[in-house]
Amino acid sequence: MPNDVKADENWARQSVIDTALDLTRSGLSPQQSGNVSLRFGGDMLITPTGMNYHDLLPDDIARLAFDGTVRTGTRAPSSEWHMHAAIYAARPEAQAIVHAHSDYAVTLSVMHRAIPPFHYMVALLGGRDIRCAPYATFGTAELAALVVPAIAGRKACLLAHHGQIAFGRDLAEALKLAHEVEILAGQYWRALQIGEVPLLPDDEMTRVVEKFQSYGQTK
Numbered sequence: 605m606p607n608d609v610k611a612d613e614n615w616a617r618q619s620v621i622d623t624a625l626d627l628t629r630s631g632l633s634p635q636q637s638g639n640v641s642l643r644f645g646g647d648m649l650i651t652p653t654g655m656n657y658h659d660l661l662p663d664d665i666a667r668l669a670f671d672g673t674v675r676t677g678t679r680a681p682s683s684e685w686h687m688h689a690a691i692y693a694a695r696p697e698a699q700a701i702v703h704a705h706s707d708y709a710v711t712l713s714v715m716h717r718a719i720p721p722f723h724y725m726v727a728l729l730g731g732r733d734i735r736c737a738p739y740a741t742f743g744t745a746e747l748a749a750l751v752v753p754a755i756a757g758r759k760a761c762l763l764a765h766h767g768q769i770a771f772g773r774d775l776a777e778a779l780k781l782a783h784e785v786e787i788l789a790g791q792y793w794r795a796l797q798i799g800e801v802p803l804l805p806d807d808e809m810t811r812v813v814e815k816f817q818s819y820g821q822t823k
């Protein structure tokens with residue numbers, strides 16, 4: 605492999621580690637329960653399973669084909685690689701993915717609650733609501749198959765009895781959107797404590813979705 609290609613891959617591996625560390629430091633993924641991946645050269649780079657992110661070196665990041673074939677790396681990839689691969693296969697615009705068991709996303713997900721259009725910022729995730737995918741066992745192709753329709757037309761969804769997953773055009777955007785899902789989940793949960801939550805009408809959400817798209821940037 606030419607040196608510059610190897611350097612690019614090392615840089616990409618380090619950026620996956622940096623994002624995983626951000627995910628942990630920010631409290632978005634208690635007890636390091638989440639995982640991070642990046643589309644790279646037709647494959648994906650993904651955090652390994654069962655390793656402390658603070659100990660990770662670039663070579664610990666697994667490079668996997670979307671069918672799970674390990675291209676390079678000796679560490680076992682995150683058990684959730686099926687879910688990441690299914691999103692990359694279904695959504696060409698997805699360049700990076702963050703999965704997290706963040707507190708309020710989990711709270712709504714155990715109640716099988718989508719996040720409805722209670723606030724216009726829900727549209728930042730691409731649609732009028734943030735759906736909740738039905739439950740399937742973690743780390744299975746069955747769960748991956750449920751996530752693809754739940755995230756259709758969106759950049760994130762909740763996962764019943766599990767957490768949330770978000771993608772972006774790069775690692776920074778995927779992490780930012782995962783944070784946004786958690787903020788909205790927390791705000792919606794608080795509103796639910798008061799009573800029935802009024803929702804924005806569909807035509808207004810359509811307008812806001814278009815406004816966000818025409819801004820062309822969400823950072």
Ligand SMILES: [Zn+2]
Pocket residue numbers: 637638684703704705742766767
């Ligand atoms: Zn998980």
